[in-house]
Structures are given as structure tokens and as C-alpha cells.
Amino acid sequence: MINDLWYKNSVVYCLSIETFMDANGDGVGDLHGLARRLDYLAGLGITAIWLMPFQTSPGRDDGYDVSDYYNVDPRYGTLGDFVEFTHGAKQRGIRVLIDLVVNHTSDQHPWFQEARRDEGSRFRDWYVWSKQKPANANEGMVFPGVQTSTWTYDKEAKAYYFHRFYDFQPDLDTANPHVQAEILKIMGFWIQLGVSGFRMDAVPFVIAEKGADVKKPRERFEMLRSFREFLQWRKGDSIILAEANVLPETDMDYFGEDDDRMQMMFNFQVNQTLFYALASANCRPLEKALEATRTRPETAQWGLFLRNHDELDLGRLSEGQRSAVFAAFGPDKDMQLYDRGIRRRLAPMLEGNGARIRMAYSLMFSLPGTPVLRYGDEIGMGDDLSLAERNCARTPMQWSTEPQAGFTKSATPILPVITGGAYGFEHINVADQRRNPDSMLNWMERLIRMRKEAPEIGWGDYSCVETGQQGVLAIRYDWRNNSILIVHNLMREPVEAEIDPGIGENGQLLIDIADGSNSKAGKDGKHCVFLEGFGYKWYRIGGLDYLLRRSDI
Numbered sequence: 001m002i003n004d005l006w007y008k009n010s011v012v013y014c015l016s017i018e019t020f021m022d023a024n025g026d027g028v029g030d031l032h033g034l035a036r037r038l039d040y041l042a043g044l045g046i047t048a049i050w051l052m053p054f055q056t057s058p059g060r061d062d063g064y065d066v067s068d069y070y071n072v073d074p075r076y077g078t079l080g081d082f083v084e085f086t087h088g089a090k091q092r093g094i095r096v097l098i099d100l101v102v103n104h105t106s107d108q109h110p111w112f113q114e115a116r117r118d119e120g121s122r123f124r125d126w127y128v129w130s131k132q133k134p135a136n137a138n139e140g141m142v143f144p145g146v147q148t149s150t151w152t153y154d155k156e157a158k159a160y161y162f163h164r165f166y167d168f169q170p171d172l173d174t175a176n177p178h179v180q181a182e183i184l185k186i187m188g189f190w191i192q193l194g195v196s197g198f199r200m201d202a203v204p205f206v207i208a209e210k211g212a213d214v215k216k217p218r219e220r221f222e223m224l225r226s227f228r229e230f231l232q233w234r235k236g237d238s239i240i241l242a243e244a245n246v247l248p249e250t251d252m253d254y255f256g257e258d259d260d261r262m263q264m265m266f267n268f269q270v271n272q273t274l275f276y277a278l279a280s281a282n283c284r285p286l287e288k289a290l291e292a293t294r295t296r297p298e299t300a301q302w303g304l305f306l307r308n309h310d311e312l313d314l315g316r317l318s319e320g321q322r323s324a325v326f327a328a329f330g331p332d333k334d335m336q337l338y339d340r341g342i343r344r345r346l347a348p349m350l351e352g353n354g355a356r357i358r359m360a361y362s363l364m365f366s367l368p369g370t371p372v373l374r375y376g377d378e379i380g381m382g383d384d385l386s387l388a389e390r391n392c393a394r395t396p397m398q399w400s401t402e403p404q405a406g407f408t409k410s411a412t413p414i415l416p417v418i419t420g421g422a423y424g425f426e427h428i429n430v431a432d433q434r435r436n437p438d439s440m441l442n443w444m445e446r447l448i449r450m451r452k453e454a455p456e457i458g459w460g461d462y463s464c465v466e467t468g469q470q471g472v473l474a475i476r477y478d479w480r481n482n483s484i485l486i487v488h489n490l491m492r493e494p495v496e497a498e499i500d501p502g503i504g505e506n507g508q509l510l511i512d513i514a515d516g517s518n519s520k521a522g523k524d525g526k527h528c529v530f531l532e533g534f535g536y537k538w539y540r541i542g543g544l545d546y547l548l549r550r551s552d553i
């Protein structure tokens with residue numbers, strides 16, 4: 001069971017083939033390039049790759065506008081290359097998750113083309129139409145400021161079609177049993193080609209009722225069970241990681257009270273309060289968010305992240321909290337996006353402060369869930385705010401000081417490589433950091449190793465331990481007679497925190513698993529833990545060698 005539920009203690013690395021490594025020199029990353037970098041990823045210690053959409057697509061939303069679900073976009077390679085890649089990953093013990101974008105298709109998808117052309121087509125009902133302009137056509141846009149409506153008139157169809165996202169992404173009518181069957185078929189196809197599951201895009205919209213007369217869309221949670229059931233029949237250890245930015249009250253609807261829906265969900269609640277904690281050095285709301293998202297079924301797991309390929313959405317914070325995060329990390333208008341978020345990468349948000357950046361990752365890795373890293377984070381890559389919308393944080397991977405950061409031999413990469421300045425490839429690249437034991441890259445490798453050696457985080461019960469300091473978060477995990485205590489100082493200033501791990505005699509000695517500075521309790525059983533500004537400690541509680549007490553090996 002422990003090893004079977006691999007995603008409980010996985011370290012996921014998310015990347016886009018397009019901007020990772022270009023092997024054929026045409027300026028676009030490809031599967032060959034990625035395959036050549038598998039040993040780099042294996043060396044980093046990650047255990048799963050989440051591939052962003054790579055199926056055939058006009059590429060107007062970075063591949064989230066699919067025009068053929070059963071093919072690799074020719075710019076990235078072929079289906080054969082894909083299977084070589086999943087095989088290569090497997091040989092190195094790395095699993096592959098892929099994006100599953102089935103809320104909508106591209107408007108170039110043959111299904112939509114046929115549906116709009118012919119009212120009698122069998123694909124007409126695969127999409128959501130209205131003869132009249134629906135009253136709520138100007139509501140519910142996901143990209144406010146860029147997208148102006150959710151219903152667009154199509155001359156050829158002589159009707160309006162519904163699109164939750166951009167107008168070139170018509171929504172599929174997911175209530176249609178033929179569409180549902182097709183979604184399963186798509187999953188079955190890629191599972192057969194070696195993937196271990198899916199990051200399912202926009203899940204709340206996939207399961208929502210759609211239609212011109214739907215006022216308050218109800219979610220059809222039963223669909224989630226059918227997805228899971230299908231996958232488990234086809235390949236028992238495959239999973240779905242849901243992108244669902246929802247309120248904690250509905251988490252269990254997604255996981256399933258009977259532990260029968262999504263195995264994983266991204267924890268957006270914790271993500272947003274984590275940024276508030278970083279901005280304000282106040283950990284209390286983060287503790288509350290952890291509490292609010294505590295309940296989950298035994299086989300379920302949270303996906304944790306700092307930044308991803310989208311904007312940092314702050315929509316769930318209070319007005320005051322949101323302003324604090326904007327002020328700290330995205331004060332300029334061009335750093336913000338869609339009236340709700342920040343589009344920068346983490347390193348520039350934290351002003352390139354190495355100690356603070358490391359503390360932020362260490363904190364994320366220490367929270368209950370499975371960490372999900374974004375490519376380039378391991379070397380502290382920056383962003384290019386001159387690029388539109390979310391592209392600023394999607395620039396090519398910086399491998400070396402060679403031209404175009406060693407990403408491509410072409411002079412015209414698909415997106416410009418960050419050049420010059422503090423985050424330019426001349427300063428921030430894998431080759432240089434590989435040689436430097438104190439680099440972010442080598443530090444990240446050690447963090448990943450430490451997280452993998454602490455399965456308590458993925459499996460155990462946790463509790464927040466009083467530190468007497470609003471800016472210090474201490475979290476304890478207990479699992480199978482093992483306990484760990486992880487402490488983070490979110491403040492700039494050094495601090496001495498008084499901590500009682502709360503397990504009597506066993507808590508007398510704290511073994512520092514990060515840098516070896518152990519702590520002995522005072523007479524009152526409390527520990528006086530000194531933390532540098534933005535410092536952190538990972539302690540194993542008790543004096544015995546933990547390996548002797550681990551019962552899973």
C-alpha cells in the first residue's frame with residue numbers, strides 16, 4: 001500500500017516540451033530534447049513529470065486549445081517519440097502525468113468545425129449552443145480584461161456558442177454521454193502509451209452544468225467517480241490530479257466521501273495563504289488554511305506548489321490580504337493579471353533573496369501534500385514582463401552560457417530566452433550551478449532528497465505547534481512511531497522560538513536532518529530554537545536512528 005500509493009510521496013516536476021530542450025534546432029523544444037534531459041531530472045531526484053499539453057494544437061493558449069487529442073503536435077515529435085520518452089522515464093523510475101484538457105477544444109478541432117457547419121451533424125450536440133444571445137453572456141469570464149464574453153456568435157453555425165475561456169476554446173457539452181465516452185477514450189489512449197495519470201484541467205468547469213438557461217450551474221460530481229473507476233480498471237496505479245480552485249467546503253465533493261473520486265487536487269487555498277504568509281510574516285491564516293483543508297480520504301493527497309504556469313491567483317484571499325500580497329510581490333500594474341493575480345516567477349517576487357527563496361521552497365516541501373515544482377525553479381529563473389499575459393513566466397529553460405542558453409541552436413527560439421540582467425542566462429543557468437555546491441540547483445537536490453526521506457509528510461498526521469511567534473511556523477508529523485518537526489522563520493530578522501514538540505520524553509532530542517545542529521530540551525521540556533532571518537530547521541524527534549524505526553522498509 002505504502003509504495004503503491006506512489007503519489008503520496010512523489011516530487012513532481014512540471015514542464016512544457018516546447019520550452020524545455022530543442023534537439024533539432026528549429027527553435028521549438030521537442031521530445032528528443034526532453035528525452036536527453038531525463039538524466040538531469042533523475043539526478044535532481046524528481047519522481048514524476050507533469051507534461052503540459054503537447055497534443056496537436058494551433059497553440060493560441062499554449063496548447064490548452066487542442067485540435068487532435070490522439071496525436072503529438074508535429075513540432076514536438078511523433079507518437080513514437082512519445083512512447084520512447086515514457087519508456088525512458090520509466091527506466092529511470094520517473095512517472096509521467098499529462099495534462100487532460102477536456103472542458104473545451106480548439107475552435108479548429110474537426111468536431112467543432114463539423115458542428116458549426118452542419119446543424120444535423122452528430123457533433124453539433126458536443127458543444128453548447130444558443131440561438132439567442134444569453135442574458136449572462138458578459139459574465140463568468142476566466143480571463144477578465146482579455147476575454148469580453150462567454151458566448152460568441154458564430155456566423156457559420158448561426159448561433160452563439162459557450163466558451164468559459166477564450167473565444168477560440170468552445171466548451172464541450174460534458175453532459176453529453178458521447179462526450180463523456182470520448183473523454184474516457186482519450187484517457188485510455190494515453191494510459192496505453194505509458195502515462196501514470198492526468199492533471200485534469202479546469203475540473204469545476206468540466207463537471208458544471210452548461211447552457212443558456214443555466215442560472216446557477218450545479219456540479220455533476222458523479223462524473224469524477226466514473227473517470228476514476230475507468231482509470232483504475234485500465235491501470236490500477238494511475239491517478240487524476242485535479243485543477244480545482246474551490247472552497248474548502250467542497251473539497252470532499254471532489255475527493256469523494258467514499259474515497260472514490262479524485263486522488264489528488266491542487267491546494268489553492270494553501271497556495272494563496274502561503275503567499276500571504278510570505279508577504280506579511282504572519283503564519284496564522286496559513287495555519288487556518290491547513291486546518292480547513294485537513295480532511296481528506298485516506299488515499300487522497302494534496303498537490304502543493306508555489307508558482308505554476310498561470311498567474312498566482314489571489315482571488316480567495318480577503319481584500320486586505322490580497323492588497324498585502326500585491327504590495328509585497330507585484331506592486332506594478334504590469335506584474336498583475338486578470339484583476340486577481342500576479343504573473344511573475346518566484347525568484348523576482350522575492351527580490352532574488354537566496355535565503356528567502358530557499359525558505360519558501362523548504363516551507364512548501366514541508367506542508368501536508370506532494371510538492372510540485374515548475375521547471376527553472378530549481379535554478380531560480382526569472383520572468384520577462386515584456387511578454388503578453390502568462391508568457392512572461394514561460395520562457396525557455398536556461399541550460400548554459402551558450403547562445404540561447406543552450407536551449408536551441410536556432411537564433412529564433414519560440415519565446416525569447418531571458419538575457420542580461422540579474423536573471424539572464426549568463427548568470428542563471430544549470431551548467432554553472434551544477435559546478436557550485438552552494439548553488440540553488442544543488443540545494444534543491446538536497447531538499448528533494450530530504451523530503452523523500454521524510455514519508456511522514458505524505459502519510460502522517462500533522463499538527464501545528466505553538467511557537468509564540470506569528471512569523472514562525474512549526475509543524476509536526478507523526479507516522480508509525482516516527483515524528484518530525486519542521487520550523488520556518490518567515491521574518492527577515494533572526495528569532496529565538498520556544499517550542500514544545502509535545503511528546504514528552506521522546507521530544508527531548510531533536511536531530512537536525514538538514515545541517516546537523518541538534519537541539520536538546522531544557523528542564524521544562526521546551527526547546528529554544530534559534531533561526532536566522534528566513535531560516536528553517538527540519539528535525540527528527542527522538543534520539544534513535546530513524547532508519548531503525550521505520551517500519552515500511
Ligand code: BGC
Binds near residue numbers: 061101202
Ligand atoms: C490552465 C490555463 C489554461 C486554461 C484553459 C487552465 O486552468 O491552467 O493555463 O489557459 O485552463 O484551458
